[in-house]
Amino acid sequence: MDNEQLVRTVEAMKKYAVEKHVPIMEDDGIEHLTALLREQHPQKVLEIGSAIGFSALKMAEALPDATIDTIERDQERFAKAVGFIQGSGFKERIRLYHGDALEFDLELLDRSYDAIFIDAAKGQYERFFEKYEVLLNKGGVIYCDNMHMHGMSAMHIKEIPRRKRTMIRNLSAFKETMINHEGYETKLLDIGDGIMICKKL
Ligand code: SAH
Ligand code: MG
Numbered sequence: 001m002d003n004e005q006l007v008r009t010v011e012a013m014k015k016y017a018v019e020k021h022v023p024i025m026e027d028d029g030i031e032h033l034t035a036l037l038r039e040q041h042p043q044k045v046l047e048i049g050s051a052i053g054f055s056a057l058k059m060a061e062a063l064p065d066a067t068i069d070t071i072e073r074d075q076e077r078f079a080k081a082v083g084f085i086q087g088s089g090f091k092e093r094i095r096l097y098h099g100d101a102l103e104f105d106l107e108l109l110d111r112s113y114d115a116i117f118i119d120a121a122k123g124q125y126e127r128f129f130e131k132y133e134v135l136l137n138k139g140g141v142i143y144c145d146n147m148h149m150h151g152m153s154a155m156h157i158k159e160i161p162r163r164k165r166t167m168i169r170n171l172s173a174f175k176e177t178m179i180n181h182e183g184y185e186t187k188l189l190d191i192g193d194g195i196m197i198c199k200k201l
Contacts, residue, residue, distance in 0.1 A: 005089035006061060013054045013084055022077065024054040025119070025145060029192025033117070033143060034062035036197065040141055042066055042114030048101045048128050049120030053081035053094070059117070060090045067093045069109060073100040073120075102127055112137050119145040123167035126174040133200070140200050142184075147175065148194030 017024045025033065037045070037059060045063070047070035050056055056070045072078040078098040085094050097108065101120060113135050118128050125144055136142065147153065152160050152168055160168055175196065178186040184198040 003089075005087060006057070009057065009084055009088040010054070013052055013057070016052060016080065017054065022051050024051055025058075026192060029145065029195065030055060030058050032189070032191040033145070033195060034058055036143065036195075037115065038062050040115060042140070044110055044113045045069070045115045045117065046109065046113045046132065046135065047071070047117045047119065048132065049118070050081050050096060051077050053085045053088075053096065055117065055119065056081070056094050056096075057085065057088055057090055060093050067095065069095045069097065069113075071097045071099060071101045071104055071120075073098070102131065106131075106135065109135060111135060114140045115143065116140070117143045117145070121167075122146055122149060123170040125171060126177060129174065129178075136200050138200055142196075142198040142200070144174075144196040144198070146193045147171065147188060147196045148190075150193060153194070 041063065043066055045059055045066055045068045047056055047068060050070035050072035056068045060068050072081060078096065081096050085091050085096060102124065114137055116132055116136055118125055120128065129142065149168055149171055152164065153172065157165060178184055178196065178198050183201055185201060186196060186198045189195045189197065
């Protein structure tokens with residue numbers, strides 16, 4: 001029964017994402033991410049950028065003991081996420097928060113996450129990291145999606161549309177920050193659209 005609800009919800013989410021151009025993770029990326037999470041088996045996960053709740057639901061499915069807290073700033077997507085999760089059979093383990101993660105009151109969240117998944121505005125990853133890493137336990141892991149920026153990270157700056165350049169520069173700078181960060185062990189995986197894994201030492 002649970003499984004039927006889950007399958008139905010995932011299908012409805014994918015359909016909605018295509019129709020409304022919501023950039024949810026692709027199958028390849030989400031499969032790899034959930035495989036990495038299963039290996040880590042975190043109890044508490046925080047996600048920045050829920051969109052319609054797709055990756056949150058897939059993470060909850062992959063981690064039967066975990067709770068997922070997730071933040072989305074877009075009102076319409078947030079409302080959609082609430083509806084989908086409500087009917088998914090997983091609502092006890094997924095907490096959806098509406099708000100801008102950069103202005104969000106940390107008091108509303110737990111203090112000790114085992115994993116943080118960053119998948120919101122690409123130009124702001126460093127700011128999300130700076131704000132939220134205090135909530136990550138030692139030994140915890142930060143996962144960042146879209147590090148290849150849909151292939152654009154490998155392009156020469158002049159080939160990149162002007163309006164996207166700041167975002168790409170910020171993302172590259174963040175990558176450098178993490179690679180050089182003494183408090184983290186960082187790996188960049190060439191899967192999906194590029195997933196970066198940063199383990200807190
Ligand atoms: N993780 C989702 C996809 C997220 S798409 C999945 O794979 O299913 C990125 C989302 O981040 C968008 O819906 C966007 O509205 C949201 N977002 C961008 N900046 C944000 C911010 N500062 N705070 C909260 N959400 C943000
Ligand atoms: Mg993404």
